[in-house]
Amino acid sequence: GESVGLHLPTLSVQEGDNSIINCAYSNSASDYFIWYKQESGKGPQFIIDIRSNMDKRQGQRVTVLLNKTVKHLSLQIAATQPGDSAVYFCAGLYGQNFVFGPGTRLSVLP
Amino acid sequence: SQTIHQWPATLVQPVGSPLSLECTVEGTSNPNLYWYRQAAGRGLQLLFYSVGIGQISSEVPQNLSASRPQDRQFILSSKKLLLSDSGFYLCAWNRDSNQPLHFGDGSRLSIL
Numbered sequence: 001g002e003s004v005g006l007h008l009p010t011l012s013v014q015e016g017d018n019s020i021i022n023c024a025y026s027n028s029a030s031d032y033f034i035w036y037k038q039e040s041g042k043g044p045q046f047i048i049d050i051r052s053n054m055d056k057r058q059g060q061r062v063t064v065l066l067n068k069t070v071k072h073l074s075l076q077i078a079a080t081q082p083g084d085s086a087v088y089f090c091a092g093l094y095g096q097n098f099v100f101g102p103g104t105r106l107s108v109l110p
Numbered sequence: 111s112q113t114i115h116q117w118p119a120t121l122v123q124p125v126g127s128p129l130s131l132e133c134t135v136e137g138t139s140n141p142n143l144y145w146y147r148q149a150a151g152r153g154l155q156l157l158f159y160s161v162g163i164g165q166i167s168s169e170v171p172q173n174l175s176a177s178r179p180q181d182r183q184f185i186l187s188s189k190k191l192l193l194s195d196s197g198f199y200l201c202a203w204n205r206d207s208n209q210p211l212h213f214g215d216g217s218r219l220s221i222l
Binding site: 009032091 | 116151152153154156159169200202207208210211212213214215216
């Protein structure tokens with residue numbers, strides 16, 4: 001079956017630095033990917049999405065890059081802030097349903 | 111704007127007792143509705159989804175069931191809870207299957 005996974009379960013970044021969270025997927029059949037942020041005790045919150053006809057998409061302080069050749073997706077957070085501390089998930093749409101990765105916990109160091 | 115509500119936020123139940131978790135969506139009509147379970151260190155597991163009233167699709171065999179009695183209401187139930195039913199349950203909605211999912215804040219279920 002399809003799988004979506006993250007390279008690192010945890011990531012620590014100094015406040016003010018840029019963060020890069022990576023994700024790999026097994027099946028090129030997905031044409032839609034989403035990044036979510038989940039804070040402790042809350043549900044996942046939509047950050048940014050990208051469709052397969054794009055390589056890059058930017059939001060406020062966040063950029064998603066999609067490399068279909070190597071089936072890799074990344075989320076870049078610019079000038080990481082303490083409020084960015086959370087678990088980040090990638091998800092790919094396969095058929096009618098999303099497959100989620102296990103998440104990377106981002107810790108922002110003062 | 112659209113909002114999604116789940117309740118209860120936390121629940122402690124004995125083994126063998128029944129379960130009812132509720133989810134409602136406001137500000138939209140005819141949403142797709144989903145129930146997920148989240149285990150520590152693993153991706154969200156889809157349990158049920160619904161594209162309309164009374165229409166339920168189950169993704170995995172289990173001790174749970176789902177119902178959609180109204181357009182914007184989705185209920186997760188069990189007649190007899192097992193220890194393995196413990197977990198964090200998330201309800202979500204989207205307008206179409208190729209649109210982002212929007213999640214509630216979850217219900218944490220502990221089985222004693």
